[in-house]
Amino acid sequence: MAYRETEKMRKRKAEARQRIIDCTYECVTEGGFRSARITRIAGLAEVATGTIYRHFESREDLFAEVFRLATEKEITKVTEALNTPGNAAERLEAALRQFSERALRGPVMAWSLLAEPVDPKVEEERLAYRKAYADLFEKTIRHGIEEGCIPEQNARQSSTCLVGAIAESLVGPLSPTHTNQTTNKNDPLVDAIIRFCMQGLTGTRR
Amino acid sequence: MAYRETEKMRKRKAEARQRIIDCTYECVTEGGFRSARITRIAGLAEVATGTIYRHFESREDLFAEVFRLATEKEITKVTEALNTPGNAAERLEAALRQFSERALRGPVMAWSLLAEPVDPKVEEERLAYRKAYADLFEKTIRHGIEEGCIPEQNARQSSTCLVGAIAESLVGPLSPTHTNQTTNKNDPLVDAIIRFCMQGLTGTRR
């Protein structure tokens, strides 16, 4: 036996893998998945194209992983917002706001995650991602129903509607064709989305 | 001058063009845009592949046209539902029901129109299509506000949310992975979607 993977090597490989992921992330942030070329990613990461295939089965797999990671970051943020103090309705509102504002702040990535046409494996990740949001919302709606601040309803269905309403409202402004003006912090768009959603949920105007 | 396009020829060309469109429609109905091959379409339409390019600039253009036509059909149906008797809120509800039920009845095409990843030109059509729905809904919401059956609100924003909520709710059940059981006429899914949407709109539980 002459070669055996050592800690040093494991670390170096992990670093290369991470660099590839980071550079892919960067490319996607610039122009979405479709325009992210393997050669470009390899160039940025300072590895050969072949090396990318030592770390990922295929372009699609690499993209699926990057999608998943980007998604996890977003979900974490929304989860944090859901854990702020307040009743379920208030926390849900904070979460919707967090979601929307983050999307408007990183519009290309948000568009890629929400609406860019992608290959099947990545699309699968997207379905999972949307489901994850719906799950979070659903749980909180159930809490709200127990607490009494949200009326009895089909929590799963309502959470799906929430995800759809927000996504649709953002896709227009996020779309690459739509020239993006500066996003002011307290966007009235976000308020209007939230008003509709909370009303759909609670049946209460404010 | 020896040849000049005559009525007979114009008609024959129009027929071929129509046949190409019909066969593309058929292919999309079976498996969506991605799997619709030019050779297959040409075969069905009984023309050579080259002939397709006498009628359409490119595959993308052909698809965009088919998308537009399929869309127009749907929009017509929803418009009809919006023109039934009743107040604005009731008519809107009828429209949402029409939209959902038609989608569940023709799931592959509905999925292609709503969510299948498509090329940019077709995606553009999709944005137009969604905007067309939003426009219809918006107009009716405005009527409702005048009539007094819908409270004051940002009609444009609400209509966008409606489109998103419905689309998202349907994408799951329509998705090709989701095994489609028989769609019973009075689907509880449709009722739940409509409940959320109408509540978001009117702030009224029923």
Next chain:
DNA sequence: ATAAACAGTGAATCATCATTCACTTTTTGT
């Protein structure tokens, strides 16, 4: 009948990039 103008054809071409793999370089234990 003729020829100009166009429509129809489909095998061959082409474009695009992801992916491969034969080779080089590096690492490791003896």
Next chain:
DNA sequence: ACAAAAAGTGAATGATGATTCACTGTTTAT
């Protein structure tokens, strides 16, 4: 120093179908 085992390389390959275009067939007006 040596050789086994990996890791790294990037030019060449390959797969996929859309698209082209040189040619054939049709239509029309004279």
